[in-house]
Amino acid sequence: MRITKEEFKQRLARKVRNYYEEEISEASNAELFAALSAIVRDGFAPQWRRTRISEKEQKQKQVYYFSIEFLPGTLLKSNLLNLGWLETVSEALEDLGLDLDTIATAEPDMALGNGGLGRLAAAFMDSLASTGYTGNGNGIRYKYGLFKQKFVNGYQKELPNDWLKSQDYWEVRRESKSVLVRFGGQVHMVDDNGWLVPQYEGEEVVRAVPYDIAIVGYQNGLTNTLRLWDAEIPPEGELNYPTIEDRRRIEDITSILYPDDSNYEGRLLRLKQEYFFTSAGLQSILNYYVKEIAKHDFSELPNYVAIHINDTHPALAVAEMMRLLVDKYRVSWDKAWNITVKTMSYTNHTIMQEALEKWEISMMSELLPRIMQIITEIDRRYVENLKNKVSDEVIERTRIIKDGKVRMAHLAIIGSHSINGVAELHTQLLETEVLKDFYNLYPERFNNKTNGITLRRWIQIANPDLSKLLDKTIGKEWRANSDEMLNFEKYLHNSETLNSLKKIKYDNKVKLAKLIKDRTGIIVDPKAIFDVQVKRLHAYKRQTLKLLHILHLYQDLKAGIDHPKRVVIFGAKAAPSYVFAKQVIKVINETANMINNDPDIHDKLKVIFLENYDVTLAEKIIPAADVSEQISTTTKEASGTSNMKLMANGALTVATMDGANIEIKDAVGEDNIFSFGLAKDEVYKYYASKSYHPRNLYENDAVMKRAVDSLIDGTIPNSNSEGQALFNNFLEDNEQFLVLADFSSYIKIQNKLEQAWAQERLWYQMSLVNIAHSERFDVDKTIKRYAKEIWHLNQLKIEKTK
Numbered sequence: 001m002r003i004t005k006e007e008f009k010q011r012l013a014r015k016v017r018n019y020y021e022e023e024i025s026e027a028s029n030a031e032l033f034a035a036l037s038a039i040v041r042d043g044f045a046p047q048w049r050r051t052r053i054s055e056k057e058q059k060q061k062q063v064y065y066f067s068i069e070f071l072p073g074t075l076l077k078s079n080l081l082n083l084g085w086l087e088t089v090s091e092a093l094e095d096l097g098l099d100l101d102t103i104a105t106a107e108p109d110m111a112l113g114n115g116g117l118g119r120l121a122a123a124f125m126d127s128l129a130s131t132g133y134t135g136n137g138n139g140i141r142y143k144y145g146l147f148k149q150k151f152v153n154g155y156q157k158e159l160p161n162d163w164l165k166s167q168d169y170w171e172v173r174r175e176s177k178s179v180l181v182r183f184g185g186q187v188h189m190v191d192d193n194g195w196l197v198p199q200y201e202g203e204e205v206v207r208a209v210p211y212d213i214a215i216v217g218y219q220n221g222l223t224n225t226l227r228l229w230d231a232e233i234p235p236e237g238e239l240n241y242p243t244i245e246d247r248r249r250i251e252d253i254t255s256i257l258y259p260d261d262s263n264y265e266g267r268l269l270r271l272k273q274e275y276f277f278t279s280a281g282l283q284s285i286l287n288y289y290v291k292e293i294a295k296h297d298f299s300e301l302p303n304y305v306a307i308h309i310n311d312t313h314p315a316l317a318v319a320e321m322m323r324l325l326v327d328k329y330r331v332s333w334d335k336a337w338n339i340t341v342k343t344m345s346y347t348n349h350t351i352m353q354e355a356l357e358k359w360e361i362s363m364m365s366e367l368l369p370r371i372m373q374i375i376t377e378i379d380r381r382y383v384e385n386l387k388n389k390v391s392d393e394v395i396e397r398t399r400i401i402k403d404g405k406v407r408m409a410h411l412a413i414i415g416s417h418s419i420n421g422v423a424e425l426h427t428q429l430l431e432t433e434v435l436k437d438f439y440n441l442y443p444e445r446f447n448n449k450t451n452g453i454t455l456r457r458w459i460q461i462a463n464p465d466l467s468k469l470l471d472k473t474i475g476k477e478w479r480a481n482s483d484e485m486l487n488f489e490k491y492l493h494n495s496e497t498l499n500s501l502k503k504i505k506y507d508n509k510v511k512l513a514k515l516i517k518d519r520t521g522i523i524v525d526p527k528a529i530f531d532v533q534v535k536r537l538h539a540y541k542r543q544t545l546k547l548l549h550i551l552h553l554y555q556d557l558k559a560g561i562d563h564p565k566r567v568v569i570f571g572a573k574a575a576p577s578y579v580f581a582k583q584v585i586k587v588i589n590e591t592a593n594m595i596n597n598d599p600d601i602h603d604k605l606k607v608i609f610l611e612n613y614d615v616t617l618a619e620k621i622i623p624a625a626d627v628s629e630q631i632s633t634t635t636k637e638a639s640g641t642s643n644m645k646l647m648a649n650g651a652l653t654v655a656t657m658d659g660a661n662i663e664i665k666d667a668v669g670e671d672n673i674f675s676f677g678l679a680k681d682e683v684y685k686y687y688a689s690k691s692y693h694p695r696n697l698y699e700n701d702a703v704m705k706r707a708v709d710s711l712i713d714g715t716i717p718n719s720n721s722e723g724q725a726l727f728n729n730f731l732e733d734n735e736q737f738l739v740l741a742d743f744s745s746y747i748k749i750q751n752k753l754e755q756a757w758a759q760e761r762l763w764y765q766m767s768l769v770n771i772a773h774s775e776r777f778d779v780d781k782t783i784k785r786y787a788k789e790i791w792h793l794n795q796l797k798i799e800k801t802k
């Protein structure tokens, strides 16, 4: 449905009057936002309904993406863009003397995720709708999103993120679709007409209420659903007289998002969360299937339903599906197992051992007694099936239950027909190292699906000037079909285009410089190199290596050795319980303080650590970046996605050959990226031979020694103990992230980068090549591969809105 400026203005006036009995000119920003989002909701409501009806009519296979995290950020602008209203609305507001960007600041950032995993899940939602598939998200409606980060005396402090306090503008509560989820108690199997069925006693019953969020497809008339579950006390009868304590315990299930990224937090509540949204999701899928698709013929289920397990958190889906099919619908075990495996698929997002969840059998039995019985039976049959086919060692290494623990990745792998990694190197490591026994058993299940990003958000919304330049040079087609972006490379020698690129970057940097000044009081020069590292704070991501480079530059400058002006910009949250990551934050903040206030340095070097990095802040930093720091220890970053967003905005990447960096290099060519550091085989050699002795490197490299020593020699004020902790870590024998091993090659590549910076035309040519080739990481391409090769989906036929 198109909208004209006049129509929009009338609707806005009407909404503001109805809601607040005010004229537009009297409305506050928050009121304008509420009115505007209501108009957008009215705009997509008919197509949301039409999509639901078409799904029922066409009975197309649907995918359900189960994820404990979704990180959509804000939705106003992306909904406007996808409806095809963005330009009209923005201009109409301008006519009224209003500014869309200002109104948009009233929207809370929906931070129901920690980092890459959650952002990817949100990108997949947008992409499924935009590529015309019916796909649904299934997750948790956390009352508190990822904590808000503040720095106090350089230390990270975590504040609650009460994103729902001013109501969520996009969700619809669907009470009629509620289901019950059971925890704890005793379970006995009793005979019912020859079928053993469980009888529960003393269990806790929780009501799962879905809140649906519309996911509007890009100008194609389709709107999908992201379903987030809230835990509530059950209706009367299930729990007779709920006390305040009962209510609190139940509401706690969906109260907080676990703020750890890739690290496994062994908490009962976490397991409760995992079962809660997995069970609720599966129940609602099967309710729909029975009602709308095939009554009780479950053999057809894999032709209508695909269930995706995003990382191990929803791996209980395998056991819960078996429970529902066998206990509730009375399908035989063998048939149910066949259906389950055909329906499930699993993505692994990390090779970090501590992130591969393992639950104590005792905890699982207490909280989920029937599920534990089912897992035990799956494990028993798995072992029995493989006896005499493979060695006992292989069986022991791969079975689900081992050493009193349930290995969730093993449950997901054994119960799925597809297992994928998220970048070529990562998948290769799964096949040859981390999951090699499974790869030998089921080679046909393994495949790679390199991650992607929503170019709509990261270019069209975050960088409107770059979007206009692309329109002007290669035409508007790229907005719907990213392949077209490759044509931008034809402008490699076009001076006007290169100048425009430079101007766009400069203007974006001016805007970011203003934000930095407003938030920190620090003035930075937009002509300096804007060198950006934005991602969760983790030892393996090596913000520490960047810190050593900063200390190196500082000491050079103090010694009269010149470098081009540089502003280093960090954005990163540390998990509240991750001591080392918090020490790194403190040292970076103190280093920043020291450098930013040193009159000798003036504005040659500035270090800015922006608080509370989230999707909204990313949209401001990324378009202004000249340099993208992707410097994880090779083999440790499964893919990375900020690397893709930054390249799409013309930043040049400094990269180890890790995760998707390798594919970025492949796309842009080695002359258009700054790659450095140990190769995969060198890293594994160190690990295998245990021969990494950083102290030798440190003693024999004066430049390195100077930088590392500054952590402990009193150079950096107020961070003695934290500096010492970093120092000790770097010098530890076999330090696993190999920071010092990559130091000198990192310094070298940074010198090369400085030389490239001095050749302005060359720099923007490299930048242009990066923009053109970012099309390879368009999430729509990723999602089409999932749809074709894993989920086997067909597009929904739906009339495009006029």
Ligand code: H53
Pocket: 114, 115, 116, 117, 118, 120, 261, 262, 263, 311, 349, 350, 355, 422, 451, 637, 638, 639, 640, 641, 659
């Ligand atoms: O997932 C991203 C990858 C990134 C990886 C990240 C991730 C999490 O954010 C959380 C848990 C986990 O196991 C992995 O670290 O490399 O790009 C999306 O695949």
